[in-house]
Amino acid sequence: MSVDSFFLASGNSPGPCFFPATRCRVALLGFGTVGSAIAARLAGPDPVDGLELTHILDRRASAKRDELTASRAALRGNILWTTNVGDILASNADIVIEAIGGIEPATEWIRAALVAGKSVVTANKQVIAHHGPSLLQLAERQGRQLRFEAAVGGSMPIVRAVSDGLAGDRLTRIVAILNGTSNAVLSRMEATGCTVPHAVADAKARGYAEADPSADLDGIDARAKLAILCALGFRLRVDPSRIETRSIAHLQPADVQQVRRRGGAIRQLAFAEYDRTRSALTAWVAPAIVPRSSIFARTCGPQNAAVITGEHAGDIGVFGAGAGGAATAVAAIGDLLTIARDRAAIVPAPLLSAPSIIKGLDRGTHIVDFVERAEPSVGLIAEAV
């Protein structure tokens, strides 16, 4: 019996036994929208138990440190600001959070952090979609963890749901809204009758769209997330570039209003269905018509939603804030706490295979009529009673 368990067994307050005496030291790479939201939580007025922010790396570290508003003055405290990733790698940080975005140098820095013996939390869907399998193998070899709940679905805990919670099922289909920017644009067009550029300008003004939103509108963002979900849910290795996409950028106000009059709504859906017997994956990201009563039509603004179908449990759904620093920070901090709880936990890299066939959209239709492509009950949670 260890000393800790002796204290518990003897009826003393269990308080000190549940967290290690030293808090987990956290180094943050990137002080943009997501990074600064994470930093504000870790070093704000209501900090997170068990976690201590020790380092912040940013290209403009010095300027950003000087620009901190009074409410974030705590970030000038015992935190080392740096532009040099070597400072992070050589530091005593236990966990590195990568929030710089883009494939490089993010991938190389994640790899270096794992090699340096640190666990890693990332919000980077492109890195995980393209290099997740090898990075997860490296993490396992190193006896460290690589977690990425924040890479898909913002605060909606879909990575955990698909990789752990529904591991007891055999998943066959994932249909989801995975891009908050596109969803804000489409629901704005629906509500006001405006054009795509107007809706994009509105989304930028609300902080839901980046300066160049083309990766969002064209489905490049959503297909990276869909590739990650195919790996977790179907154990498939899918290059995101093999997932067919159609942009929402060319939709006209008349398209949106016509669908609306027909009792539907247009949403950017990410769709993946796996036929195991034929090793055939159908996967696409495209504007699709959904029934107004469906969970997808009712997902407005920068929200995300997903319906995951399994052979045994039927449809399981999740929804929540899909964009924004605060929502993404919730997912990243959840991952930090999971690592802090058991730093020695083993997370095996998934065994992935490549599908024999990858199919995209049927030809000929501009907007996918999802109602006709799948049984209409998807997302309705309805049953004849």
Place this chain on the structure above:
Amino acid sequence: MSVDSFFLASGNSPGPCFFPATRCRVALLGFGTVGSAIAARLAGPDPVDGLELTHILDRRASAKRDELTASRAALRGNILWTTNVGDILASNADIVIEAIGGIEPATEWIRAALVAGKSVVTANKQVIAHHGPSLLQLAERQGRQLRFEAAVGGSMPIVRAVSDGLAGDRLTRIVAILNGTSNAVLSRMEATGCTVPHAVADAKARGYAEADPSADLDGIDARAKLAILCALGFRLRVDPSRIETRSIAHLQPADVQQVRRRGGAIRQLAFAEYDRTRSALTAWVAPAIVPRSSIFARTCGPQNAAVITGEHAGDIGVFGAGAGGAATAVAAIGDLLTIARDRAAIVPAPLLSAPSIIKGLDRGTHIVDFVERAEPSVGLIAEAV
């Protein structure tokens, strides 16, 4: 570097390194609706990798073994059937699944299994609601795991969502449909105009209701699940008996139809809101009026749904099949796989405190008008765009 990581590093097939050479041995307590569904998955035509069912305990073990249909003949194979829990405790099983229900002997057997060095998976909400904290402490002391995703929400992964996925937020409110039987009864009354007894008979015929459904209709089942969610989400120790309940058993067809005409629906809601500054918990289970456009009104049949509100991420929702052997088996098998993946993982028991104040329903209303009690956006995932 371990032998396993050497194989990985040298570029050999990673296959054999991801699961231990021996499969996890699983002993099942109880061969009722849930237990037999779990057994059918573990020893059926499409078994679960890494898990081996070795023992089945049931009061009527011999008779149930003899009654197995041809499609379940595999359960007569290398599986020891017994009526004696001592056989399980003395066995080489790694994990015990408790699916017998009721508080005793389930609690005592779970305790004994942990003491015998086994991890435990349970679908038993009453045991976890009443004895979860002490059992989780025992599991931690023993270096074993106690998992209970199947105890709340069927296949809807809400235990994992609240305890892990949203750990990065500070949760303030949980509103949920947690009892599939009551929901099937209410949505049936709504669709057909029938009485509670007629709807109950229909639910029994469909396998959604037990012989005596009073614990479901009266909210006893849902309040145990709500107490578990209060522990996971708010870190509160709440005796389920302190959660006020109102039964749906006395609702009249006229009540249901009147609410329907007003544009609403009646659902058995479980509600919990925690005011940390005052250490005041408001918690109840009661028939409530919800807007027809809400996720709750659209939850029909034996489905469950939950909207969890956090200070940082806003509303997060989950929904899915809330009752039935197959759905519950998905949750239990997910827990088995989590344990099999890392048998040495540490799951700290939560640190719980008691709320200073526990409030229930306001007086005077028979059916809670939920629309007026909380902001109407709950569950709507709507936002002005």
